[in-house]
Amino acid sequence: MNNPGFQRLAGNVVIVTGAGSGIGETAARAFARDGARVVLVGRREAPLAAVADAIQATGGEALVVASDVSDADDVNAVIARxxxxxxxxDHVFNNAGIQGTGGPIIEMAEAAFDELIAINLKGPWLMTRAALRVMIPSGRPGAIVNTSSFLSTAATVGTSAYSASKAGLDAMVRAIALEAGPHGIRVNNINPGVIDTPMLRSHGEAIIPPLAARAALGRVGTPEDIAGVAVWLCTDEARFITGQSILVDGGFTIPGPR
Known part of the structure; x- marks a missing residue:
């Protein structure tokens, strides 16, 4: 457990995308508590400003940059700012993502597929590329963390595009880890299970109890469960971990009869 009196990321700077709500908001606050100066990125400025206010109210530092992670110019502007x-x-938490419209493949529009891949897969690629272009020349060690999903290796009806986007992240992280490793920069994924976020609750609260019952720990995850791992992966405690996709699902995907 982290000692509240010891800030593991003091003096560090971290970019958090999708920082206006859910996992991103919780992670941004957690990074700030651990001493990092946080750059809050998302498409809507008002929620980001609210998170920044909360961080600054507790003595932290936060910068708001409203941007679209699927746009290379926007991403480059985030790095410049x-x-x-x-x-x-020092660190990037590529958390921004969308679930998409879902539905069987025969009903899914091509435009919906393109948007989902652009945000969930191209976005982290663009941000990682831009970040490494300044992180590597600095000579400073660092870490990049992406939010993948248990659905990168699992599936349900309607996740053909979403699962593909997350599986792409899992493959991508291994290659980038090899490129960044010689420079002291680690690259990993977190693969959340079912997490209690606004995205999940948009499907109706009735789905939560049966999902919780399926998990070995008897509950769905919280944003704090993922945020804690994201912060940890950026600390020196995780200094020998890279190229990994770490499942954080409370035992939801353990196979076998239930």
């Missing part, structure tokens, strides 16, 4: 404001970049 970060360096202008803080002079360095």
């Amino acid at each position: 970060t360096i202008d404001q803080f002079g360095q970049l």
